[in-house]
Amino acid sequence: MFMHDESNRNVVYYKRLCYKRLNIISNNYLFAIWGLVMHLILLWGVLNANFHSPIVQGLPNVPVLQNAPAKRLVLFVADGLRFRTFIDSLPDFLNDVMMHKGTWGVSHTRMPTESRPGIVAICAGLYEDPSAIFKGWKENPVDFDSIFNQSHRSWAWGSPDIISIFTKGALLENIQGYSYPAEWQNFDIAHGQIWRLDSWVFDKYVDWLRAEAHKVKDTERIVLFLHLLGCDTTGHAAKPYSKEYVDNMNYVDRKIKGVVRMTEEFFGDNATAYIFTSDHGMTDWGSHGSGSTDETETPFIAWGAGIGAQNIRQDIEQVDVTPLISSLIGAPIPANNEGVVPWHYLNATDIKYVNRALFNNLKQLNFQVKAMKEMSCKDRRYADKREQEVDKKISHLYKYVETGIPDENLNEIVDTIKSAKDVLKYYRQYQRTQFLLYLSMMWIGWIIVLFMKMSCAKQSSVQYGYVFLTDVLFFFSIILIPAMHKITGCNSWRLPIYVLFAIFSFWQVIRSALVYSVKLKLYNTKYYWIIMTEIVLLLGTMFIGLTYRPVFGIGMLCVILAHEIVLKNSVSLFLWTALCLVAFPFLPVVEPYPRVYIVLSSICVAIVTVVLKWQSKCRKIIEIFRLAVTGLIYLEFIDGRSWASWAILLTTPLDIFTYSTRLKIRMQGIILGLFCPLVLLSASYEPFFFLIFACHLYCWPQTITVQTDQSIKKSLTIEELLKAAIFMFYTLLCFFGTGNMASISSFDPSWTRHFVTVFSPFTMFLLILFKISIPLMLIGCTGHTLGTTNIFLGVLLLGDCLSLPLMYYVTPEGSWLDIGSAISRFTIAMSLPCLIVLLHFLSYPLVTFSPNKFKFYVNLQKKHIV
Numbered sequence: 001m002f003m004h005d006e007s008n009r010n011v012v013y014y015k016r017l018c019y020k021r022l023n024i025i026s027n028n029y030l031f032a033i034w035g036l037v038m039h040l041i042l043l044w045g046v047l048n049a050n051f052h053s054p055i056v057q058g059l060p061n062v063p064v065l066q067n068a069p070a071k072r073l074v075l076f077v078a079d080g081l082r083f084r085t086f087i088d089s090l091p092d093f094l095n096d097v098m099m100h101k102g103t104w105g106v107s108h109t110r111m112p113t114e115s116r117p118g119i120v121a122i123c124a125g126l127y128e129d130p131s132a133i134f135k136g137w138k139e140n141p142v143d144f145d146s147i148f149n150q151s152h153r154s155w156a157w158g159s160p161d162i163i164s165i166f167t168k169g170a171l172l173e174n175i176q177g178y179s180y181p182a183e184w185q186n187f188d189i190a191h192g193q194i195w196r197l198d199s200w201v202f203d204k205y206v207d208w209l210r211a212e213a214h215k216v217k218d219t220e221r222i223v224l225f226l227h228l229l230g231c232d233t234t235g236h237a238a239k240p241y242s243k244e245y246v247d248n249m250n251y252v253d254r255k256i257k258g259v260v261r262m263t264e265e266f267f268g269d270n271a272t273a274y275i276f277t278s279d280h281g282m283t284d285w286g287s288h289g290s291g292s293t294d295e296t297e298t299p300f301i302a303w304g305a306g307i308g309a310q311n312i313r314q315d316i317e318q319v320d321v322t323p324l325i326s327s328l329i330g331a332p333i334p335a336n337n338e339g340v341v342p343w344h345y346l347n348a349t350d351i352k353y354v355n356r357a358l359f360n361n362l363k364q365l366n367f368q369v370k371a372m373k374e375m376s377c378k379d380r381r382y383a384d385k386r387e388q389e390v391d392k393k394i395s396h397l398y399k400y401v402e403t404g405i406p407d408e409n410l411n412e413i414v415d416t417i418k419s420a421k422d423v424l425k426y427y428r429q430y431q432r433t434q435f436l437l438y439l440s441m442m443w444i445g446w447i448i449v450l451f452m453k454m455s456c457a458k459q460s461s462v463q464y465g466y467v468f469l470t471d472v473l474f475f476f477s478i479i480l481i482p483a484m485h486k487i488t489g490c491n492s493w494r495l496p497i498y499v500l501f502a503i504f505s506f507w508q509v510i511r512s513a514l515v516y517s518v519k520l521k522l523y524n525t526k527y528y529w530i531i532m533t534e535i536v537l538l539l540g541t542m543f544i545g546l547t548y549r550p551v552f553g554i555g556m557l558c559v560i561l562a563h564e565i566v567l568k569n570s571v572s573l574f575l576w577t578a579l580c581l582v583a584f585p586f587l588p589v590v591e592p593y594p595r596v597y598i599v600l601s602s603i604c605v606a607i608v609t610v611v612l613k614w615q616s617k618c619r620k621i622i623e624i625f626r627l628a629v630t631g632l633i634y635l636e637f638i639d640g641r642s643w644a645s646w647a648i649l650l651t652t653p654l655d656i657f658t659y660s661t662r663l664k665i666r667m668q669g670i671i672l673g674l675f676c677p678l679v680l681l682s683a684s685y686e687p688f689f690f691l692i693f694a695c696h697l698y699c700w701p702q703t704i705t706v707q708t709d710q711s712i713k714k715s716l717t718i719e720e721l722l723k724a725a726i727f728m729f730y731t732l733l734c735f736f737g738t739g740n741m742a743s744i745s746s747f748d749p750s751w752t753r754h755f756v757t758v759f760s761p762f763t764m765f766l767l768i769l770f771k772i773s774i775p776l777m778l779i780g781c782t783g784h785t786l787g788t789t790n791i792f793l794g795v796l797l798l799g800d801c802l803s804l805p806l807m808y809y810v811t812p813e814g815s816w817l818d819i820g821s822a823i824s825r826f827t828i829a830m831s832l833p834c835l836i837v838l839l840h841f842l843s844y845p846l847v848t849f850s851p852n853k854f855k856f857y858v859n860l861q862k863k864h865i866v
Helices: 002-021 028-050 083-088 092-101 115-124 130-134 160-167 196-211 230-238 243-267 318-329 351-375 385-400 406-428 432-455 464-488 494-515 525-545 551-567 572-586 596-613 617-634 640-650 652-657 663-680 686-698 718-736 741-745 761-784 790-809 816-842 844-848 851-865
Strands: 072-078 102-108 153-158 175-179 222-228 272-277 297-304 456-458 516-518
Touching: 028 432, 028 494, 028 790, 028 816, 072 115, 072 243, 072 318, 083 243, 083 297, 092 102, 092 243, 092 297, 102 318, 115 160, 115 318, 153 160, 153 196, 160 175, 196 222, 196 230, 196 243, 222 318, 230 243, 243 272, 272 318, 297 318, 318 351, 351 385, 351 406, 385 406, 432 456, 432 494, 432 516, 432 790, 464 494, 494 516, 525 551, 525 718, 525 790, 551 572, 551 718, 572 686, 572 718, 596 617, 596 663, 596 686, 617 640, 617 652, 617 663, 640 652, 640 663, 652 663, 663 686, 663 761, 663 844, 686 718, 686 761, 718 761, 718 790, 718 816, 761 790, 761 816, 761 844, 790 816, 816 844
Parallel strands: 072 222, 072 272, 153 175, 153 222
Antiparallel strands: 102 297, 272 297, 456 516
């Protein structure tokens, strides 16, 4: 009897375990955590599969090149100087160098066209490690090799954000870096000291030349790095076509002329090489980060010791600068370099030295090939034919580099380097297909679980024996997979980890299918096929609209049809605002410079609306005052950077909470409250888009009261799925109604000019993120008036379905504009629905909180205590 009772208790306990603790669907907290983990893993996994870190630790160094043509090299990097402006307004000294003394061309950069990736490519020969995104900006997040490490001594002067990349945490004492205070990086050109940043760098170099240079006068392998931020700062503030930008470029040119003269006079041995280039370009509206030609093309000029004088344009890749520097001073090429020595830049009189430099480059790339083969988990019994060919060529060339026919050796080495790079690329991409397969399985499992969360109910009779068998098989799998991986001897744990996540995801699918059954309600069954067609059309327009922005205008017409045919609850204002929203995707993206008259017109429209529609005189006075102050700040009659702009921003919640919690009135308060900070972060017609979009959402049918218990679960209906598709469309329209992929991924300081002008990446990022979130917050607040959370879970479901095919468009192949756009499309489709769901729950207090209710609650608590 006792044994029987014990057995029954075990069965009951296991049932509770199955239903409550181990089942994600029944536990809201577990479900939210698991959903977040799934999204982070997919985002990281897709980037990891396509752009895995090129950095391999522990690689051997190639030997030092003897009899190098240059003892020292001076590297000038004019941050943010684009090639188009440079070639259209050629500065005098550098123009003379290009024509008579050196070799020049275009340095082609890659996305993201930001300072850090560009400087790393120039000085380390590798493109930005994707893992650096998650490890910080100012720190040196990964231990990569650079020309500074391989030099005998290096000095660097410039921006604190750049110099610290190579000096902070450096193990070697041969790198000395100096930078000016971060507060100097001011975008306000009216400040009157736009050249101060570059002037400081040149002055410090002259001080070094007078005080310390004599210590290394006869020393080889010296690198002197001058990072010049003036063009970038001026370009952000005044735009790269402005007189101020060209003046800054000419100022740099004059100072470089002086530096070269003083350097040659001091050393007097004709053993100094010079390189002038830029880390990235800039768009006409003063932003960078995307992949347009203006952003990816930068000037490159080399002259001095070891450089041939050719009046012919010779283009290079940005990573090719690193092996060129190493070859000029004879230093070992950094271990993780991906560049190829641009041998056309080297002096052709010593062809044997050119051969040795290229052969060093080949050996350094081959070291990476061997290391990547070990990491790729490829069966060691089957070597790639190209790898075998490269090994044979290296053995052959090793004998003849010094003694063979120079020209024949050079061509053979160049061809072998191309083969080595192909093999390196092959091993880096070897596991990509497998990774994407398991990531897809994991993601499909998550989508199924999410759908069941929305539409399922517990079965009346559950076969717990099958559930137990599923659990046993799962736990057996998580033991077997790592064991098999260990037996194969593979050094990389990425593949088995993705396999385990895929297994875990489908384990939850099977468990949920055994415990729950789908309960999808099909009201208005006669419109079933129309609704499904509308959903498919909206998903299609969103998928295409991510690439072709005007398609969102067509999608807005689908929204109008859905309301007219199926939902049948639209009013005339809804129709008119929808037609206005159709036009926005066809407009040009936000203009290159602030359109003050457009922004002020939107403020006037808001003031007229308050005067005509608001009943309370006190409310009218408060809102008109806030709008008037906002307009004065925008016109710069009031300097908002000290306190006014921040006061408008920080008092927004207080302004909203003073409105009644009646849905219509509170939504009015939310719209006007968010409008003022949006204006201060806008440059063109964004406020008009916000007002029209807000009126459009205001016309949605509202329930009598907001759903106060967010935990109440109702079965999903087909109409809710249609509304979810519409709200998913609204979510993307908030992005693409005023911008495109390039404007979203680029950075424009003019957006934050009323809050900060001193360069502060974190503050600026938060302000821009807030600007992006404002219309999304409006969607989240509108969702509370619909009385159900299923719609926003549906937004998450459809967004995740949309991201599944987009993950296969992310590829390292093609132009860098295409690569960056594919990454942006995938990231937006996956992250925006998460953000809108998060804002839906975070915006709950904006809709429901009232100071009067809070005061009543506090008084009630005091009475209870007494």
